[in-house]
Amino acid sequence: MLTAKIPPSSPTQVICVEHLEYAYNKQAPSFVLPKWQIEKGQRIFLHGPSGAGKTTLLNLLAGILVPQQGTIHLLDKPFSTCRDSQRDKLRAQHIGVVFQQFNLIAHLSVLDNIRLAAYFAKQGKQADEHAFDLLHKLQLPDYIASQPASSLSIGQQQRVAIARALINAPELLLVDEPTSALDANARDAFMSLLLNLCEAHNTTVIFVSHDPQLASYFSQKVALQELVTIKEPNHVV
Numbered sequence: 001m002l003t004a005k006i007p008p009s010s011p012t013q014v015i016c017v018e019h020l021e022y023a024y025n026k027q028a029p030s031f032v033l034p035k036w037q038i039e040k041g042q043r044i045f046l047h048g049p050s051g052a053g054k055t056t057l058l059n060l061l062a063g064i065l066v067p068q069q070g071t072i073h074l075l076d077k078p079f080s081t082c083r084d085s086q087r088d089k090l091r092a093q094h095i096g097v098v099f100q101q102f103n104l105i106a107h108l109s110v111l112d113n114i115r116l117a118a119y120f121a122k123q124g125k126q127a128d129e130h131a132f133d134l135l136h137k138l139q140l141p142d143y144i145a146s147q148p149a150s151s152l153s154i155g156q157q158q159r160v161a162i163a164r165a166l167i168n169a170p171e172l173l174l175v176d177e178p179t180s181a182l183d184a185n186a187r188d189a190f191m192s193l194l195l196n197l198c199e200a201h202n203t204t205v206i207f208v209s210h211d212p213q214l215a216s217y218f219s220q221k222v223a224l225q226e227l228v229t230i231k232e233p234n235h236v237v
Ligand SMILES: Nc1ncnc2c1ncn2[C@@H]1O[C@H](COP(=O)(O)OP(=O)(O)OP(=O)(O)O)[C@@H](O)[C@H]1O
Pocket: 024, 028, 048, 049, 050, 051, 052, 053, 054, 055, 056, 057, 210
C-alpha cells in the first residue's frame, strides 16, 4: 500500500517568549514578560510611553540583547539560548530590522548596504536582482543604487532601510519608530508601501511607534504595559 508522504509542516508560530526577564545591569529594573506568542502573518502595532521598554523588547526579539532569564523561540528554534554565532545566523536568515536611525553605512552605496544583509544570510548571485526589484517596489530610481547612503534624503534612507530589511524575505520584520522624521504625506506613502510588501510575502510585522495616527494601519494593537511588568532591583545597602 502506498502511503502519502506528508511534507514537514512549517511552524505557524514565529515568536514564542516565555518567562523572560531582562535588566541592563544589576542596578537597573528588570523587564518581565511572562508569555507572548506571535503567529505567522500577524501585524502588530506596539505602543507605550517613552522609556517603557519598546526598543528594549524589539532588541530582545532581534537577539541583539539576550535575556538573563526565560526563553525566546524563533520559528520553533531556541533563539535566546543558542550560541551567539547561531543567533546571528538565525537573525540574518529570518529577521529584518528597521531601526529608528536606519543605521545605513554612510560611505557604502545603496546597493552595497543591501548586499551586506544578503551576504550575512548567504544569499547567492540573485541578491542584486532582488535588491533592484525591492528598490523599484519602493519607488526608488535605479541610479540611486550606486549613490552613497550619505547622499540620500531621510525618506530615501527609510526606503533603503526597508529594502535592506526585506532582502532575505524574512518571516519577521521588526520596525522601530521609522516615520518620526517624515511629514504626513510621506508617512502615509511609506506605510502603504511597507504594508503592501509585507502583505505580498505574509511577513509578520511588529511595528513600534508613538504616533497614534499610524495605529489605524494595524488590526492588532498591543500596549507594552499589558505585556511587560517592571521589577525593581534589590538594593544592597
Ligand atoms: N543601553 C542601555 N543601558 C541602560 N539602560 C538603558 C539602555 N537602553 C535603554 N535603557 C533604559 O531602559 C528603559 C527603556 O528604554 P527603551 O529605549 O527600551 O524605551 P522606549 O519605550 O523604546 O522609549 P522611547 O519611546 O522613548 O524610544 C529606559 O529607562 C532606558 O533608560
